[in-house]
Amino acid sequence: MTNIVCPYCKQVISDTDTVCPYCTTNLVKNDYSKYLMPVGAALFVLWIAANIAGFVFLQNHLQVLTLKDKNNCLIFSLAEYIQLLIQPSIVVCAPYVIALIKKYQIKISIACISMCIILLMLFISYFIHLQKLAGI
Numbered sequence: 001m002t003n004i005v006c007p008y009c010k011q012v013i014s015d016t017d018t019v020c021p022y023c024t025t026n027l028v029k030n031d032y033s034k035y036l037m038p039v040g041a042a043l044f045v046l047w048i049a050a051n052i053a054g055f056v057f058l059q060n061h062l063q064v065l066t067l068k069d070k071n072n073c074l075i076f077s078l079a080e081y082i083q084l085l086i087q088p089s090i091v092v093c094a095p096y097v098i099a100l101i102k103k104y105q106i107k108i109s110i111a112c113i114s115m116c117i118i119l120l121m122l123f124i125s126y127f128i129h130l131q132k133l134a135g136i
């Protein structure tokens, strides 16, 4: 028997405990859930960073929006951009959705999903604004 620190209340407990005697958290059930939030947060930061980098690039290279291929189609249309934005955002939301379904950290999950949706809306409206600036 060795002593470990409860990941929830930081009290020293035994590694044979299935329920923390201090905060009564079920340690077996939550063993898996403790990875959900960090994974979600890491994906979220990556997603935001990629979008900000994209916006900075587009602001400095607005002509990208009006580039056409040999069939005279827009290389980078609004629909394609929104698709590029929504697909990773589904991945970003996934850990929070799982946490919500499994009833782990429900308030944080709802807050994170709402934040993803709000940021997605902001990014899409920003891109619509850029497309208007580019004169499409």
Ligand SMILES: [Zn+2]
Pocket: 006, 007, 008, 009, 010, 011, 020, 021, 022, 023, 024, 025
């Ligand atoms: Zn505890």
